Amino acid sequence: MAASLQEERKEQSSVADGEDEEPSNGEDEEDDGDEIEEEEEEEGEERKKPVPKESRTRLQREKMENLFRRISTERVPLRVHDVVIKGNTKTKDWLIEAEVEAIKNATTVQELLQSATIANAHLHRLGIFDSVNITLDSGPPELPGTSNVIVEVVETKSPLTGDIGIFSKPEARSWSLEGSLKVKNLLGFGDLWDGSLSYGWDQTSEVSAGVAFPRFKGWANPLLARLSLLSQDWLKFSSYKERVSGISLGLISSKNHDLAYNLSWRTLTDPSQMASRSVRRQLGHGLLSSIKYTFKIDQRNSHLRPTRGYAFVSTSQVGGLAPDDRCLRFLRQEFDLRYAFPLGFYHTALNFGVSCGVLFPWGRGFLNKPSPLPERFFLGGNSSPVCTLGGPTTLLGFKTRGLGPTEPRRQVSGKFDDESSDTFSGRDYVGGDLALTTFADVSFDLPLRVFQEAGIHGHFFACAGNVTRLTENACRDFSFQKFRKSFRSSAGFGIIVPTKLFRMEVNYCYILKQLEHDRGKTGVQFSFSSPL
Structure with missing residues (x-):
């Protein structure tokens, strides 16, 4: 009992103490409120202080x-x-x-x-x-x-620009002086007016002027128009000179599609009077009224030294879109396929390509008619097959128009006395209606770092191709087996030196196969092309 009473007294005292503590709790709450207000005032003062630049940058x-x-x-x-x-x-x-x-x-x-x-x-x-x-x-x-x-x-502050340069074609042993003058945005439509002059000492001369509109009001496609006067000298190779004057209109021009119309008056002459029978039959005047459509896809990472990707070009041309009897009527189709993939060491890449083209006249009795001489396919030349995209043309190791069907020239007494045998070989290269070329090229970095930084690299290559006639009933004797057996081929290696002014190739070419009258030569050959 005594213990229980003591416990009750303790509980009562504790309760009393709790009642006594209540007023002290209220005072503590007032003190806490004062402290919060002081803290808010301090925070407000801190906000008023300028934020350091480092903190502002970090935020x-x-x-x-x-x-x-x-x-x-x-x-x-x-x-x-x-x-x-x-x-x-x-x-x-x-x-x-x-x-x-x-x-x-x-x-x-x-x-x-x-x-x-x-x-x-x-x-x-x-x-x-x-x-x-x-x-x-x-x-x-x-x-x-x-x-x-x-x-x-x-x-632009200078709408008038111009350039001039001298270019060479070692395989044709010719030089040319080229210049152009351009005026930009003359009408405020983004228009580009230009005039150009190209004078070749030995082969080609051209004077042209044109205008290009990137778009015009509701017409979303670029519009192009160009007047030109072209003169080409093919006496060394095919015993004729060509003179063309006309106008070309670009109707559609986009990333993948291009459509153009061309109307030209063409004249073929033979000042040497030594042309072969096939060439003589086509001398004179002709009207060229044609439309050309080009479809192009180029997914390569570079057009100068591709290491991966592919490219495809298809060009279709129809000539004879005029009622005149002198209008040249023909159908021309070209295909060009390129593919490149890396090999995984020394920036090495394999490029290979296939190009083919076919040409046919159209109209009544077209199988008995010859195809237009300037539209035929001619193979040869030292242009790089990797950079050239647009049909069968290049075959390394062979000279320009250096292979294909030939015909003997007309013999004129005393004509060869003062001329070199290279200039007048005694035969005309008359081109063909069916052409096929293929190549493989392995490019690689040179071991020295100074060459790698300059973009100078080496390559191995192999080329093959052929061209033959199909018109004038020649298609009756055509067979794929004969066409395959008469393929010409070459292989070699070289060094490519790219610069801001030009792209130079120094190649050693070895002729693997050539036929009689072909102009192929084993040895060192030089090639210069545009760096763009």
Whole structure:
């Protein structure tokens, strides 16, 4: 009992103590409130203090990183409110608006960035602006999720440009002087007016003038027109000179498609009076009215030294689109296929290609008619088969028009006394109606680092090809077995030196097979081409 009473007294005292403590708790709460107010005042004072520059930079960097992280992981919706164009004083607004049309259709940040990059490249490609700057700005505050696009251009200060140069063709032993003069954006339509002159001391001369519009109002395709006067001297190879004057119109020109119409008056002459019978039959005047369509796909990583990818070109030409009897009527088709893939060491890559072409006259009795001489296929020359894309032409180791069907020239007494046997070989190369060429090329880096930095590299190659006649009833004697057995071939190696002014190849060619009257030669050969 005594113990229980003591416990009761303890509980009562504890309760009393708890009742006595209540007022002290209220005082503590008031003290806590005062402390919170003091802390808020201190935080307010801290906010009023200027933020250090380093902290501000760090916060902006974090915001940008968060934005890029969000863009890379999810599609951020965004709509373009307006496109503002600045800086164009001469160029029409509709031309720039047409090039940036894809920007207006963007629905996300990712699409907007991609379309802005493409539009920037398209505007630079016009060649009428020194600089193009596309800025993405926020839209009006009352329209969240929108953006304004500001396109600022600087028009070129020198619309008049020109260039001049001297070029050589060692395989043809000829030199040419070439120059051009261009005027950009004369009418404000992005138009390009140009005149060019090419004078060859021994073979080709050309004077031409043209105009190109990248687009015109509602017509989305580029428009091109060109007048030209061309003179070519083929006396060394085929005993005739060619003179062509005419106009060409580019109707469609895009990344993969090209459609052009050509109307020309052509004249073939023989000043030497030594032409073979086949050539003499085609001397005189002719009207060329033709339309040409080209389909092209080029997915190679480089057109000068491709290491991966493929390319395909198909060219179809129809001549004879005029009622005149002198109009040249023919059908011409070419195919060209290229493929490249890396081998995995020393930047080594294998390139191979196949080119073929066929030509036929059309009309009543077309099998008995000859095909137009200048439209036929001629093989030979030292141009690089890797860089040349557009039909069967090149066969390393053989001279220009150095193989194929030939005919004896007319013998004129005393004509050979003062001329070299190389210039007048006694036979005319008359070309063919069916041509096929193929090649394989292995390119590799040279071991020295100085060569690798300069882009100088080596290559091994092998070429084969053939050309034959099909018209004038020659197709009756044609067989694929004979065509295959008469293939010419060559192989070799060389060094390629690319520079800003030209691309030079020094090759050693070994003739594996050639037929009688072919002009192939084993030895060192040089080739120069454009670096573009």
